[in-house]
Amino acid sequence: MRAPIKHCKNCGMAVVYRLPDDGDTKQRAVCTACTTIHYENPLNVVGTVPYWGDKVLLCKRNIEPRWGMWTLPAGFMELGESTAQGAARETVEEAGAEFEMEGLFTVLNVPRVGQVHLFYRAKLLSDQFNPGVETIEARLYAEHEIPWEELAFKTVRETLERFFADKKTGRYAIHDLDIH
Numbered sequence: 001m002r003a004p005i006k007h008c009k010n011c012g013m014a015v016v017y018r019l020p021d022d023g024d025t026k027q028r029a030v031c032t033a034c035t036t037i038h039y040e041n042p043l044n045v046v047g048t049v050p051y052w053g054d055k056v057l058l059c060k061r062n063i064e065p066r067w068g069m070w071t072l073p074a075g076f077m078e079l080g081e082s083t084a085q086g087a088a089r090e091t092v093e094e095a096g097a098e099f100e101m102e103g104l105f106t107v108l109n110v111p112r113v114g115q116v117h118l119f120y121r122a123k124l125l126s127d128q129f130n131p132g133v134e135t136i137e138a139r140l141y142a143e144h145e146i147p148w149e150e151l152a153f154k155t156v157r158e159t160l161e162r163f164f165a166d167k168k169t170g171r172y173a174i175h176d177l178d179i180h
C-alpha cells in the first residue's frame, strides 16, 4: 500500500487522518494548520503487449522493485497524456521498439496497492530493440519460452496468459479483471 501522507502539500505542517467535516465517509489526511484535505486516489499503470508473429516482447527490469525480473513495458501514466499515449511512451522508453498501437486488451484492478493497470496490444514493426536505462535486456519470447517464474508482476502474467489464449482463437477480447 502507498505510504501515508505526513505533511501538508499546501503549508508543510503535519496532517492527521480523520473524517473531514464536510460529511465525507472516508478518513483523509487533513492538515492540522490550514485544514487542507488531501485526497488519495488510485494510480494508472499503462503498458503494451508488443508482439512479433507468435512472440511477445519482454523487458528485464533494471530498476526496483523486482530488479532482474521480466515485465511487459509499462509504467505510471503522466498528467496530460491519454492511457494509449502513456502506454506507447513507456514502450519507447523501456524497449526502444518500433510498433503500431492496437486495441485495449486488459484492465486489471489491484485494489491492495491502489492501482489500475491497462495494457494495449502493439504490433511490432521490427525485431530490433534499443532498450533504455530502465531495462537490462529486451527480447522476444514464444509462449513456451516465457519465464513464467521470473515475471515481475501478476498483472503481466494475467495479461500474457490471456494474450496467448486469444491469439489461438484469432479474436481479442477486452479482459476486465480484479487482482487480489
Ligand SMILES: [Zn+2]
Pocket (backbone or CB within 6 Å): 008, 009, 010, 011, 012, 013, 031, 032, 033, 034, 035, 036
Ligand atoms: Zn496545511
